[in-house]
Amino acid sequence: MKEILTIKEASEWASGYIGKNGSAQIMRLELEDYYNKILTLREKKIKTEIILGDCKDELKKIADNSIDLIVTSPPYADRRKNTYGGITPDKYVDWFLPRSKEMLRVLKPDGTFVLNIKEKAENGERSTYVMELILALRKQGWLWTEEFIWHKKNSYPGKWSNRFRDAWERLLQFNKTKKFNMYQDAVKVPIGDWANDRLKNLSETDKIRDNAKNGSGFGKNISNWLGKDTVYPDNVLYLSTECNNKNHSAAFPDALPEWFIKLFTKEGDTVLDPFAGSGTTLRVAKKMARNSIGIEILPEYVGLAKFQINEKQLNLF
């Protein structure tokens, strides 16, 4: 296979390779999508930027009303000082507010801010700092539009004398105005069992493995083309935690930022992650042909993020 084929060539190639079991059609559509992404990246000159520093300072260098979507998973509050972040629960809101103030400034009026967070249980009680944060953010001028739930398919095992294991996290949606962009059709899902049966008839391994090998989008959205009978999802995302990273434990699985990027942006828009970590959001944004800016305070993570973004770029081209 040549490095770059026309869509027609690739489609023919796929037909020959896969056979006549219906997978060729999938392959064709996926290829089309794939090439569109490449063209978008080249023509629109998608930029992916990772900045070393504290977002409190670095955000100030970003222009007003320039960001379409902020997706982030900040360090959770933690009592122990050695841990990453190391902000105590009682000081968390004070620590967060100056940063969210800048986020409010850089976000476009029709943009969205998605915050992934979960309070810990400590000394028999759940901390209340997340709740206090929501109330404080509203005072700061944010609208608290929705709370999505990430129901973790495979959560960490655990059982204690007074509680079971925690299998969910919050995904808080904030907006600047009531009129924000929401591309609901982009996240439609196949309807129940009907689609499951159809999908089973296809090669399970191909679907999964093509996806896993390069992460470039192949096989990722089988449901999008197959399910012509698709329905809108709800506000619970039932996803697995990922266990693929060698160098860094992923803050959240790719599917999480992917879902919100689909829902709240279109190609060529700009995504911001002020707590970029290993750069999951940036990598996913780039894959989806969105501009992205990441800020991360720890140099080792910045390096890792740069590596990840470029590694995936090789796969894409």
Add this chain to the structure above:
Amino acid sequence: MKEILTIKEASEWASGYIGKNGSAQIMRLELEDYYNKILTLREKKIKTEIILGDCKDELKKIADNSIDLIVTSPPYADRRKNTYGGITPDKYVDWFLPRSKEMLRVLKPDGTFVLNIKEKAENGERSTYVMELILALRKQGWLWTEEFIWHKKNSYPGKWSNRFRDAWERLLQFNKTKKFNMYQDAVKVPIGDWANDRLKNLSETDKIRDNAKNGSGFGKNISNWLGKDTVYPDNVLYLSTECNNKNHSAAFPDALPEWFIKLFTKEGDTVLDPFAGSGTTLRVAKKMARNSIGIEILPEYVGLAKFQINEKQLNLF
């Protein structure tokens, strides 16, 4: 079949009826359980009481430290008038606190309070009254131990211009002290199929994780895992919205109070539902051989609840 058989008679009857496919044993055990329930109800004289009135007043007639579990789904705040309850969001906390104060008084020190609630979206935003309520309840002396999620299994798809269907509700757990009764074994669930293969042949990694003290590991105390067929659940309840009662909508499914009654009480304990509605909690409590007290302000619901409780009683005897 006679109205009351000995367990032996019933067992023989079941054997003959079912055949020799192993179901007889199950039937025998279920019958045993069934008769134990009847005996418990008779010997311990389980009481089921439904009171007409506002729980603000009626709770005052209940003795201090006499309730093992409070499970309730109060009327949610709503701006529309003439609806059930009809408390506006901004007045909700003030409305709730005098009632929860009485609940705190009547609850035993080792008892639990489970509150089913979910804020509505209004004017494009989620209300914050639930959050304010949690903070206020803590000030009142409650410990906020945990937040369970009811993930609604079969919520039908739906969408609005700026949000998707709400498929989850909060189940807030509050306690009076850190040492509360929790019968975790009562809610264990069957283990996944993966276990059969896994446990037959423990992998090298599992053994290594046992030895290496790298924090937390799966393989620790392997003997605990042998012969295991049930595991502890997590803090997400993935249940359908099925509603048994045809005459009343929007009550929670039986499985919800049932799960918490199992988890936080034993037979002969006392369950309270200060917003009893159509009496789901009372009916389930009675079925499970727990005393119960319900308070309901609307006469038509009190009538409905009485009917339901008695209807099910006929089935039981």
Add this chain to the structure above:
DNA sequence: CTGCACTATGAATCGCTAA
């Protein structure tokens, strides 16, 4: 191309003990 066996690991919490 399918199915099976096997590997790897994920934002955890509490109670006890020692300082």
Add this chain to the structure above:
DNA sequence: GTTAGCGATTCATAGTGCA
């Protein structure tokens, strides 16, 4: 009293290699 450290406890899923 107060805090820090450490041990004990607990499942489910995705990814990989090979027959």
